[in-house]
Amino acid sequence: MEPQTRILLAISFFNVITSFNVLSLTYLTDKTVTGRITNGIPVAIGEFPYVVAIKVEGQYRCGGFIYNERWVVTAASCVKKFQNVLDRVTVEAGIVSLQTPESSQQVIRIESFYPYDSYDEFLTGPLHDLALIQTRSPFTFNSEVNFSYYDESSGEEATFIGWGIAETIEGGGSYSNELRQATITVNSSICQSAYGTSYQNAYMICTGDTQSPCHYDEGSPLVQNGFVVGVMSRNTGCDAIGTVVPTIYTRLSIYYTWMVATAGIQPLPSLVQLSRSFSEPEEN
Known part of the structure; x- marks a missing residue:
């Protein structure tokens, strides 16, 4: 079913909706960052x-x-x-x-x-x-x-947004008090190598960069072209600066x-x- 058809059916099902808020969709930028998400680009209110x-x-x-x-x-x-x-x-x-x-x-x-x-x-x-x-x-x-709407993942570049920490609380890590974003790369092969058969590309999305989500980032969104395509599930940690960290996200579509x-x-x-x-x- 085409998206426009689905929307029109929803209108019919709920009669006619005469007022609704305008959705603020956020588009990806060409910004690049270094370091982990906790060292990423600060996010502004409403972004x-x-x-x-x-x-x-x-x-x-x-x-x-x-x-x-x-x-x-x-x-x-x-x-x-x-x-x-x-x-x-x-x-x-x-x-x-x-x-x-x-x-x-x-x-x-x-x-x-x-x-x-x-x-x-x-x-x-x-x-x-x-x-x-x-x-x-x-x-x-x-x-x-x-x-936000969600969509199927496409392309290699994505944006992750979160408050995660660089180390476990027990290990002395601290939260990123400010919401941050990082541009990261979608790469299924790196998770297949890191996680073996537990990584299933049909149900998951993989990123692998020196920038990555951190502890307590579970559930935070992965965004492409203004749509959420996944939510962070797990990785092997993000403590080592410069280390490529394979991260698994649930594929929402x-x-x-x-x-x-x-x-x-x-x-x-x-x-x-x-x-x-x-x-x-x-x-x-």
Whole structure:
């Protein structure tokens, strides 16, 4: 089904939507960076309005992105350990700093977690490392807080956005208090060499650079051409400067059917964006 056809069917299903917010899509730049994501380029408020911080009792634990008004996409490896402490978990949007409150900040509590049905860290490793978070109240969309569409990965260059740390907390590492971005390279062969059969290209995306996500970046988005194409699942760490770190991301397009069945459709784009061409995600 063509994307435009799918959108028109959604309009028919929900009658006619007469007002909706204009989506702020962020396009990739030709910036290059050195070092890890924690040493990447600082992000400005509104530059990636869909990126969120997932916190437990106010402490940052992983990232995600806004799917629609009541749902966030992240990694199952992030939320599985928080299943029994729902009342202590919040999603924070409209921020770039983890410490300094901002006028654009929206702090929303969690209703429930929905890890992908077949995910089992001990049996499947990084396979199906995907989860949806339902919030108790909706996000208020504006230029600082908004959702992102997702698409199939294409090309070799991508942007990763996150707050991750350079070392484990136990090892004395500290969070990157400011949201940062890094330009990285998609390269499936490096993960096939590093992870063997546990890396499945049909369900995963691989990057390998001297810039890479870090600990606690699970669930944070990988972006190409203004669309989220994956969420960070795992890597072997990012402590060694100059070391190529193979990183696995969950390939989002494969999970279209499950995401729609669980969280519903995404908001409609503006009339300008309606004409934007994007590929149809494969069904699982």
